[in-house]
Amino acid sequence: MLENQTLDLLGDALRKLEHQFASLPECAAAESAGMDAVIADVAERLGENYPYFHPLYAGQMLKPPHPVARAAYALATWINPNNHALDGGRASTAMERDAVAQIAAMFGWQEHLGHLTGGGTMANLEALWVAGQLQPGKKIVASSQSHYTHERISKVLHLPFAKVSTDARGRMDMAALEQMLAGGEIGCVVATMGTTATGSVDPLPEILALRERYGFRVHIDAAYGGYFTLAGNLAPETRSAFDRIVDADSLVIDPHKHGLQPYGCGCVLFREPAVGRFYKHDSPATYFSSKELHLGEISLECSRPGASAVALWATMRLLPLERGGEFAHGLEACRRAALAFHTRLSQDNRFLTPFAPQLDIVVWALKNGSAERVFQEAARRNLHLALARLPGEWFGSGEEQLLCLRSVLMKPEHEQWINCIWEILDQAANA
Numbered sequence: 001m002l003e004n005q006t007l008d009l010l011g012d013a014l015r016k017l018e019h020q021f022a023s024l025p026e027c028a029a030a031e032s033a034g035m036d037a038v039i040a041d042v043a044e045r046l047g048e049n050y051p052y053f054h055p056l057y058a059g060q061m062l063k064p065p066h067p068v069a070r071a072a073y074a075l076a077t078w079i080n081p082n083n084h085a086l087d088g089g090r091a092s093t094a095m096e097r098d099a100v101a102q103i104a105a106m107f108g109w110q111e112h113l114g115h116l117t118g119g120g121t122m123a124n125l126e127a128l129w130v131a132g133q134l135q136p137g138k139k140i141v142a143s144s145q146s147h148y149t150h151e152r153i154s155k156v157l158h159l160p161f162a163k164v165s166t167d168a169r170g171r172m173d174m175a176a177l178e179q180m181l182a183g184g185e186i187g188c189v190v191a192t193m194g195t196t197a198t199g200s201v202d203p204l205p206e207i208l209a210l211r212e213r214y215g216f217r218v219h220i221d222a223a224y225g226g227y228f229t230l231a232g233n234l235a236p237e238t239r240s241a242f243d244r245i246v247d248a249d250s251l252v253i254d255p256h257k258h259g260l261q262p263y264g265c266g267c268v269l270f271r272e273p274a275v276g277r278f279y280k281h282d283s284p285a286t287y288f289s290s291k292e293l294h295l296g297e298i299s300l301e302c303s304r305p306g307a308s309a310v311a312l313w314a315t316m317r318l319l320p321l322e323r324g325g326e327f328a329h330g331l332e333a334c335r336r337a338a339l340a341f342h343t344r345l346s347q348d349n350r351f352l353t354p355f356a357p358q359l360d361i362v363v364w365a366l367k368n369g370s371a372e373r374v375f376q377e378a379a380r381r382n383l384h385l386a387l388a389r390l391p392g393e394w395f396g397s398g399e400e401q402l403l404c405l406r407s408v409l410m411k412p413e414h415e416q417w418i419n420c421i422w423e424i425l426d427q428a429a430n431a
Contacts, residue, residue: 006071013075050384055417058407059386066260072314073262073307081306084296092306093295095313104269106229106321108246113276114269115295116308120223121149123252123268126300131188131217132159133278138187141180143172143202145195168394169355170200181214188217194225197388199361204241218248225359226253230328233335238358255312265308333412334360340418350429354394365395365404374405377428383421
């Protein structure tokens with residue numbers, strides 16, 4: 001079940017890489033006695049994880065990286081480049097610039113400023129930091145279903161923060177937002193393109209229309225859902241939101257989610273390259289190898305793994321970011337799986353489904369019984385779901401918060417496993 005064909009490819013690639021340094025004098029490779037026992041112990045310990053790689057894992061946002069990403073990342077670790085300064089990662093820096101430019105182009109940005117990060121949290125930190133530089137002391141707002149990181153980051157940046165209520169589908173409520181905007185205190189609105197709990201997509205066209213009247217920055221948190229801009233089977237309302245990302249001021253996307261990359265690989269992008277002035281700093285030792293821009297000069301992070309850039313570049317070389325391509329087809333399969341699963345849930349009188357998925361995340365509750373018990377019974381049968389607390393009013397419940405079940409169907413093969421997933425859920429619910 002665990003792909004291992006890349007091990008042979010990796011051996012061949014490693015020999016080719018070594019040959020390129022053949023002019024160097026011989027040096028002894030590092031060796032350590034007892035490595036075999038330690039690695040065997042590591043394999044044993046890793047087996048204590050849930051089977052994140054398998055289609056029956058349909059809980060949290062976890063999927064295996066593409067084999068080409070895994071092989072490219074591993075190959076790069078023999079060199080271990082650091083993409084802070086050019087002399088620490090010459091080849092991997094070029095790969096990062098190319099990869100980031102391809103991501104920007106996916107959203108329609110030819111001009112941009114951006115780089116990879118350790119993940120979405122760091123990427124959002126940089127975007128909100130820039131927003132604070134441009135709108136000093138003004139408030140950051142995001143929906144009540146947005147990722148908790150926005151409120152925490154605002155505290156770190158000493159910026160005021162407020163949550164905007166959502167509608168019955170988990171999307172930012174426009175009437176509530178406009179009421180908050182009337183006070184003139186808001187400097188940046190975070191629009192979430194795929195909330196972590198439900199995959200809901202905020203109504204970006206309406207948010208941008210409000211920007212014309214109230215003059216705030218729009219930051220897009222597309223950490224989870226960003227790649228769905230390539231999918232050809234989004235609902236028209238969702239499609240219209242993704243098509244307007246081009247008009248936002250900044251955005252975040254996580255290649256380590258739907259981009260088929262190992263953790264951690266995030267990306268932050270700014271539409272206006274001029275915001276790079278806020279990053280300006282002096283370094284006494286690192287920026288003298290080239291007059292070209294070093295990525296460390298446009299990043300709050302210093303040392304960053306060049307291996308992440310190599311893996312991402314290799315993946316996009318194999319699977320270009322284009323509508324109608326193989327990569328896009330994988331996203332479309334995930335969405336079809338979610339729609340098929342939602343249909344079955346909505347037709348079964350044991351379950352409550354608040355709304356159809358906009359992307360590939362499905363949430364549901366039990367009319368009677370315990371969501372936690374079903375969660376446990378499903379796990380006993382090797383189906384791994386997730387739990388979430390969501391507003392009871394979405395489900396017609398009088399409870400303020402309702403414990404629900406949740407599935408992230410982010411593996412393309414989930415489409416072929418829906419029957420099996422349903423059978424196990426049926427058994428778990430009956431039990």
